[in-house]
Amino acid sequence: MPPPGPPGWRRFAARCGGLLLAGVSVLLGFRAADADGVTPVPQLLAFLPWLFAPAGLGLLLAAAARWRTGLVWALVALAGTGWLVRPYGADATGAHGQVVAHLRVLTANVEFGGGTEGLLDTVRREKPDLVFVQECDYTCSGALESRLPRKDYPFRNVVEAGGAEGSAILSVHPLSTSEGVPGVLAMPGAVARIGGRSVQLQLAHPLPPVPGGVSLWRSELGALQHHAAAVKGRPAILAGDFNASQDHAAFRALLDAGGLHDSARLAGRSRTPSWPADHPWMPGTQIDHVLVSGDFRARSARFLDLADTDHRALLVELDLYDMHGNNR
Numbered sequence: 001m002p003p004p005g006p007p008g009w010r011r012f013a014a015r016c017g018g019l020l021l022a023g024v025s026v027l028l029g030f031r032a033a034d035a036d037g038v039t040p041v042p043q044l045l046a047f048l049p050w051l052f053a054p055a056g057l058g059l060l061l062a063a064a065a066r067w068r069t070g071l072v073w074a075l076v077a078l079a080g081t082g083w084l085v086r087p088y089g090a091d092a093t094g095a096h097g098q099v100v101a102h103l104r105v106l107t108a109n110v111e112f113g114g115g116t117e118g119l120l121d122t123v124r125r126e127k128p129d130l131v132f133v134q135e136c137d138y139t140c141s142g143a144l145e146s147r148l149p150r151k152d153y154p155f156r157n158v159v160e161a162g163g164a165e166g167s168a169i170l171s172v173h174p175l176s177t178s179e180g181v182p183g184v185l186a187m188p189g190a191v192a193r194i195g196g197r198s199v200q201l202q203l204a205h206p207l208p209p210v211p212g213g214v215s216l217w218r219s220e221l222g223a224l225q226h227h228a229a230a231v232k233g234r235p236a237i238l239a240g241d242f243n244a245s246q247d248h249a250a251f252r253a254l255l256d257a258g259g260l261h262d263s264a265r266l267a268g269r270s271r272t273p274s275w276p277a278d279h280p281w282m283p284g285t286q287i288d289h290v291l292v293s294g295d296f297r298a299r300s301a302r303f304l305d306l307a308d309t310d311h312r313a314l315l316v317e318l319d320l321y322d323m324h325g326n327n328r
Contacts, residue, residue, distance in 0.1 A: 100195030115309030228258025
């Protein structure tokens with residue numbers, strides 16, 4: 001007579017653990033293969049650091065079931081997650097030479113204009129030199145015009161629109177308008193004259209990777225990647241709600257194409273969540289970024305809470321260098 005198998009609860013624990021570890025392994029596989037895949041992979045990749053939870057639970061279930069293969073599988077999944085959540089990119093830009101300007105750059109998604117009051121308070125308190133605003137509806141653009149004096153921000157590129165489509169760039173430095181990047185949501189651009197150098201400015205707000213919209217999300221991030229490649233070698237700042245984290249292949253491709261650096265990474269804040277800010281009990285991810293060329297160094301990065309928006313604002317302090325001594 002064959003020996004009895006494991007109790008039913010152990011078989012159940014092993015099956016549950018196997019399902020959890022299979023899901024974790026799929027996501028880790030796409031991340032390691034430098035691919036975003038199809039729904040639900042890109043949506044879940046944004047929360048890659050949270051894979052420690054299902055992988056850890058899988059380990060506990062495998063231990064309870066006395067399932068040796070599952071124990072090894074879970075340990076490999078935990079190690080893989082730990083390896084892949086390391087900050088992406090260098091921790092310094094290598095900028096050197098003369099510092100020609102100190103900059104404070106703020107980006108904020110005000111969620112259909114709802115966070116406008118918080119944005120105005122933050123701008124008055126923090127006094128950033130450059131402000132990038134996403135989802136700036138007609139109420140928001142009207143408030144920027146009527147309640148932020150032109151003497152404080154004399155140079156502006158504002159795209160007035162309803163809902164999430166409006167955007168704005170405000171500057172204390174002279175601006176000339178550039179073409180920007182095409183998208184369903186406005187992504188204006190400009191060239192700022194700062195410290196004797198021409199700095200390419202680009203607001204980012206591609207559509208999110210919602211089910212059924214992943215191809216458009218990938219296409220709009222690709223347009224931003226094309227812009228980044230086109231301005232490579234020049235001082236540049238790309239800022240906004242990228243609807244992507246460092247765990248998305250499309251975002252990493254954008255960084256690499258333009259030789260760009262994430263300011264939060266440079267300041268040691270690469271895993272600080274910026275969304276969803278209105279549900280603190282939910283897992284968060286960092287999809288709001290200020291990307292800079294190698295002409296900058298980041299002094300600090302702070303994520304700021306704004307009322308009535310699902311995003312945290314990001315304020316970074318930068319030094320702009322003239323590395324060639326010619327103020328180009």
